Amino acid sequence: MGVYISELDIETYRGIKKLKMENLAPINIITGDNNSGKTSVLELLQSVKNPTSFRVWRNLIRNNGMNLSRGLTYYDGFYDLFDVNEDTKKIEYAVSLNGEKHVIEMQATVLHEEILESQFNKLQGLSYVRYEDDYAENIMNVSKLQMQIKDNGQIASNSAVYEGQIRYVRNKSNEDSSREKNIIYISPTRHAEGTLYLNAVLETPDLYEQMLAILKDYDEDIMSINYDNSEENGRRRGVYKILSKSHKKALPLNVYGDGMKKAVLLMSAVIAAEDGVLLIDEFETAIHTSAMENTFRWILETCRKLNVQVFVTSHSKEAIDKLLKCSEKCLDDMALYTLYKKENMTAVRRMNGRKAIEAQDNMGLELR
Incomplete structure (x- = not known):
């Protein structure tokens, strides 16, 4: 049985008081000012595990x-x-x-x-x-x-x-x-730690091929990603290596830039979160704007295919706009929640994906 969270009602946690998030969607974008409680919401959702x-x-x-x-x-x-x-x-x-x-x-x-x-x-x-x-x-x-x-x-x-x-x-x-429950949380700096879910990817050939196609936005010559468990240089455990036409031999993923590492982490986490929940804090971190559209589209459409409920946070106007508009297939599955402080409470404004785009493009409403 899959995992689906339809409502979260926080009485008190860290700096959040009396926040109620209703009608949670398959894809939830959480935004708001600094210290409005975005990360804290993801933390509580992680505890639902x-x-x-x-x-x-x-x-x-x-x-x-x-x-x-x-x-x-x-x-x-x-x-x-x-x-x-x-x-x-x-x-x-x-x-x-x-x-x-x-x-x-x-x-x-x-x-x-x-x-x-x-x-x-x-x-x-x-x-x-x-x-x-x-x-x-x-x-x-x-x-x-x-x-x-x-x-x-x-x-x-x-x-x-x-x-x-x-x-x-x-x-x-x-x-x-x-x-x-199968609930996976990705922090803004998780990609720098080298933690991946590539075993799930390597066991899913069709999604592996799709992921390689998306990764061409980061290295147009990429050919494959494989797990190398040879004891090279006294190494006790294996590493993931990328084979690219740009290099004479396969290179460890950790020598690539943060964008490649973040994209691989996010896409592998999507597959590992099948029938569960994926929480991504500051999802756009390290992803260059030129690669956002294709990367975000693959993530959302694959989550839809694998029955993964998504919660992401962001304070970037450009990233939120690209996420809302990256996939027409997923737009009706989206909801945007803007958190803000009101007296001694944390208030929230909810809009579905289409309303959010209309409010932003036609009415000039600030979604953050």
């Missing part, structure tokens, strides 16, 4: 575990998921998924707990060495974030993180991976 799993929520932390050595901790990351202006730490939203409504609540309480210095060091990823048998350990008073998740009012899972913690050990008894 398995909203009672702290492992899934951990992935919403914006450092995503990549920069913990630079002073960021899981305590900081989880704490920042909540509204910084509220003393009561609470996340609450309702989502209509495949016709079934779920009300998800996460509550957190800041506690203080005394722990041994060795335990604290372990949380920080440090080895603790006791030099003398009669050495008396220091007792430390540290902050602790005690968290609980409810699904439709029923307690589903509990977890806790401590101040300074850079290692996260989840409670496996609370995890149920069988509930996970």
Whole structure:
């Protein structure tokens, strides 16, 4: 069974309060001013993958575990998921998924707990060495974030993180991976990390051929993309290589420019998201305007073919215009949501694809 989200009603999450997005479409474009909540909406939609799993929520932390050595901790990351202006730490939203409504609540309480210095060091990823048998350990008073998740009012899972913690050990008894939905999130810089979904592409010959045709906008001489798992130069794992008439031998994808890497990432993610949901934050990042139309058309039409619901964010007027107009086949499947702050709430304006084009071209309405 596929995954389809028809409504998202956010009571509170990060800086968003009382935002209701109704009549979600197969293709949803989310725009608005900076700090209007575009990325936060995609984060919550990512949590729908398995909203009672702290492992899934951990992935919403914006450092995503990549920069913990630079002073960021899981305590900081989880704490920042909540509204910084509220003393009561609470996340609450309702989502209509495949016709079934779920009300998800996460509550957190800041506690203080005394722990041994060795335990604290372990949380920080440090080895603790006791030099003398009669050495008396220091007792430390540290902050602790005690968290609980409810699904439709029923307690589903509990977890806790401590101040300074850079290692996260989840409670496996609370995890149920069988509930996970196929929801893929692509951040604005994901292409620079080298993460791809090309296995799905290489197993789909017709879509592989189509993708190569689109990639000619980035390298007109491209011939193929293959996975090389030879242990060249002591490499322990394989790399994806591009064979092009422009070069004497196949080159690793990572030597190409950001545009090629972003296009390959997006197109491979579309195929991997079959019967699921694809979330793309700042989808136009690294894509040159000359390549946008063909790339966007392939992405939208292939999502339509593979039953993938799409949510994209953008602040670029040109990119939004090209996305709206790239495929007549998909236009009736599109909705554009503009987020804006109104008093203490996040308001939204919704237009279907045709109305959005008419409002922009004939009435001069600013869609962002």
